Amino acid sequence: MPLNIKSRSRALTRTHRIAIAGTAALGAAAIVFTTVPGGQTTTDEAAAAPARVAYSSEQLNGLQSGVTEQLAGGSLQSKAAAAKEKAAAEAAAKAKADAAAKKKAAEAAAKKKAAAAAAAKKAEQARKAKEAASRSAKRAAVKAAAAKTYPNNLDGWIRESLDIMKSKGIPGSYNGLHRNILRESSGNPNAINNWDINAINGIPSKGLLQVIPPTFEAYHVPGTSWNIYDPVANITAAANYAADKYGSMDNVNGAY
Template identity: 60%
Template sequence: MSKYSFPGHSQLTRVHKASMAGVAALGAAALAVTLVPGQDTQAQAETVSSAPVTYTTSAGTQQIKDVQASVTDQQASASEKAKQAAAKIKAQQEAEAKKKADAEAKAKADAAAKAKAEADAKAKKEREAQEAASRAAARKPVYANNLDGWIKQSLDIMQAKGIPGSYNGLYSNIMRESTGNPNAINGWDVNAQNGTPSIGLLQVIQPTFDAYHVDGTSTNIYDPVANITAAANYAAHTYGSIDNVSSAY
């Protein structure tokens, strides 16, 4: 170990050594100048002071270049990392935007599918209702506009309303009361004398017709079907059935 040492340092760096060598060389040059015979002392001093002193050696220059290269490499690495981070953020943003767009598209598709399903269900329901109406219309009997048709239509209504009676029971009472004339009016019996003459096929007075009128039939007492059905309803409540009536009632 050298007998000269610096506090905190066990070894000298190449830069330090090179600098010291430069100082030593400068001192030797200055000494050589002072030993030249006949040279002015002041001139010697000016020569020494004007001589450039260089402390940088080839090793120090290389070290500086190495540091500069390292800094350049670090800057390039930082720039690359920044580019990678920006690319990653951009990719995440694009992925989120795509996810949002896909969700919106799915929501629209689901809404459209729901609307179509509801429209199809509504159309199916309407179609089924029309088909049912068509079937009902096809099954609905067509009644002749005569005594036979009136009796048959009244019997269908009576059956639907739970009013007892038969074709023969209705027919026999109609023939006895009006001989099948829906416009027949009794103007001489006690009802007529009291101001409420018997009217229609089964000779019903207006108060009785109004009290026993059957929903779904005409409110006109002269209407054949309404007259028969109201009279049959009255007979059912009074005698149990029109079939039980064989005389004026």
């Protein structure tokens, strides 16, 4: 029996020094000691039966701290990933908002530019219309100023008649008209011949160039008066008749 006790003592001492490694849980594996009747344990049985190993408080604290640190590290990584994802989403939203703002600003600028161009075009058209109206008014004023005026005397009547004759292609000169007027009426526009054959026939000669009414009506020049006593109308109709019969009033040197 003493041998058995000694052997048991050494076996127990060796067994209690075994360290359990690789256990992730905080609990210790139970090692059961098998006893024989009478409270004695054989050396072989003690060696075969596993012993209960208890962790020290330092070991437990170390394991708990390691797990806590791992959990804390995982939490920080998760928070960092979430923060990064949030920052990326915010950056994308900001970029989208900036792009929309730029597009809106560009559209507003384009509309403003188009409105300015339309206003400039309208102003240019108005300016051109105003200038055209001004030029037209100036031309009208120049034309009115350039309108030829004639004195109300024999010289003026002859000159006005010559201008009308020229526009109508009727030949004649100032001297030819003046010479025949002085011979026929002495320059009196209201002269009338009541003694020659025409007067006897009821169609007396009248006016500066002593034209009978049928001849005046036949050779009347458009644009002049239909009054046979009108100086310009009388001269122009007589010159038209002389051009038809004699080639020109310049060729008439007596009664015609």
